[in-house]
Amino acid sequence: MWLLPIVGNILFCIGFVKSQFQPGCSFSNGQCIYNVKLGQSQLCDAIGSSDHSTASTHSSSGGCSCDDIHKVGSDVTSLQTTVAELQNAVDKLYGEMNISRSDLTNTQDLLHAEQQHAAQLLVTLNSKEKILNQTKDELANVLMTAKGELDNLRQQLVNASRQLSVCQGNAGLPTTAPAVYSAFSTFYCGFENYEGSMCHFQAETGSGYTSSSGYIWLRQSGRPSSQTGPNMDHTYETSSGHYMTINADYIAQHTSSSSSHTMRLVSPTFEPAPNYCIRFWYNTHGVDVQPLKVYAKINNGLGYPIKLIQPVNSVEWKFGEVEINSEYTAHKFQNVNMDNTTSCYTFQSSPMSWYDAINECKKQSYNGHLASISDQQEHDYLVNLIMSDIGLMTTGQNGFYISGNDENSENHFVWTNGGSPTSISYSNWYPGQPNNVGSNQDCVLMQYPDAGYQWGDVACTEKHPFICESRY
Template sequence: MRCITFIAFVAFLLSVLLNSSEEAVVASIEKSCTAMHTFQKTFDALKSKVTDLQNQMDLLKSDLDTSIEQTCGPLGSVGIANTHLFQLTFCNFENNEDANCAFAMNNFIISSDGTDHTFGSKLGHDYYNYYNDRTSTMTSVIFQPADHYCIRFYFALYAATSTGQISVSLQVGENPGYPFHSIPSSNLPVGKWILAEASPDQEYLQHPFKIIIENTISTYVYVDDIMIYNAPCSTDGIRSPVCPFGGVIRRKGAQTSCYTFHPEPLKYTDAILACKEVWPDASLVQIETEEEQGFIANQINNTQAMTYAADFGIWIGGNDVNTEYSFVWIGSSAPVPFNYTKWHQGQPNNMNGDQDCVMLQYKTANGDYEWGDVGCEEKHSFICEMTYDTSQAPSHQYPNTVIG
């Protein structure tokens, strides 16, 4: 009898243990299933986000492929039509870590008093002769032989004088040759940037050489934006710009403008310098009429990458750096006062006293982009503009040019 009772007791214990184990297993399975369902929802949400991102990446890739094909020819090849057959050394003196660019200075000193040619404002730098009664020179690094060279630079006189000249010579070996291009100071305009252009004799160009720009004019002389090409000055893309494939052309009478659109975000001044890599006289776009404003807005809306960029603002060429609330277009020889504006309501407001640069900032219901002022150190996408007079393109556009 006791044996039967013991066996029953053991059976009871086993039943309890089995039931407890089964409940534990069931609870564990339910917990695992809940976790997996939760993860499934997270996975589906993540998959949806990844799909959206992939779609956006596909659109951007399509824009990139189109830009490459337009700019460089068929994918994987180099388009001859957009390949300049020359190299450019461009010294704008704006790079602080390489302020002298390719030139060593003697009696020239860097200036930042608002007279510079690169920006035409206090943002930029140039060089001037700090002794106006002594000879001052700029001597380049060594350039390699080529069939042709074109040397161009801007200079400006502080005051009228009939004494002295600016000359350009080449040095082969230890001693410079005679100047092959000289500009007498008499009858030169005062306070205006003058473009000098010089083509060395081919005899010099068969050997490595240095370029020497010498000034003996007896007033302060400013020099900026030295351009050295290993090609004739008449080459397309030197005196007159060549609008790159992917750029957009707009014509108004004899005046032609080429616009290039850049989604990569840069600071205001860096954006201007990036424009000048397209062509040294290019700069951020100057929007001067309602018609041009509409043209720019339409181009942004037709480009997926720039439409995305516009959500964060796009630099244009206006600022009031020199004089607060006196906005001008910069990036050419002299600032140009605004004669047309498209400010958003309440703009400009110079928030925190540190908003001097202008961008397309506020998208309207009809797809336009109204203007706002922001800090110049912010990084935004940008639009470059090259403007030139097609009637002057075969020779030169700039009115004050001394060609030698």
């Protein structure tokens, strides 16, 4: 017997056998082995043909025909095609995986580069912060040194002026008044509690100090009656602020209708200086109100008249100003008090309560008050001022008080900067504000530096930096 290899790992067993040999198929070691009996030409196809008109897949004796061989070859070819297709699909998948690996590698490289850049930025930021802190410390030292030098120069100038006066006297020359007054007075009073209520002012009647003067002069809050006085104080412009007023009801009850009355409010004593400027707010609303007179009181007596103000029957506060020259101020004296605008802003870094901040603004200027913001342009202007100064940016992390307040009516915020509250028409609240947490948040704060200093409401007793505004 011979073994002949056939395509597809199919082996034919060919041999010369006796007549009893029967063709057939068998498998051995995973191979198909065909036993074929050789005969004359065309006898192979004739096997089993007597019973069928067409070639069959099996002989009548159960063996394999030539059609079986052709079919197996066709199956092998189809299998090879399928294997080739699978190989192509696997190759394509490997290609896509290689592309994905390349993309992943590129992404990792980019991420690594960004991490390195972020680390470099952090190093730079730390370096700049260190330089900034050094600059702030150096600036504070410079300011402290400058202040000390100015104080020394001022004292040297005072001493030199005194020595000059002594030398002139020794030389028989007429002496000149010292050019510098080191003890001149600066004074402010809003008649609030922390100032000692009356700020050392004293109440008088026409006949001098009497037991009734305490009843005639009242430290008032709110409006005394519908017939007289302002709506509220000028300092806070809220129901918690105070001012001094004449008690008209007491006078009417204790005097006849034909009587006239003089009431005086006398200031503390001022030290000598070349001149003084006295500024005050007054209200003359009521019936039969007489002129307001201002005197410079030297030593005893009523003093010298320096200002006469005619009454204006209005609930609005009016501004009064008196310049007193050296004829009066060369001596110790007391003061007796019977629209296009330009704004000037000052930023105060020392934290104060909202009420104390108002008083500090008024100390700085006769018409000073906490800033009010009328539109987006004004708000942006203030924010730009803050952002252009590293000191203000640092201070602003705690926010800045402005003059908004809803103390009189919850959630009805008003500006308190002109003697009479005005409703806020422009606002710039942070989302969720105002929220009145704890039911005691009545004052407006430029609270959120990371959101362009949008506003929030806080308790008026909290201490924050603030912005003062003066309008001219």
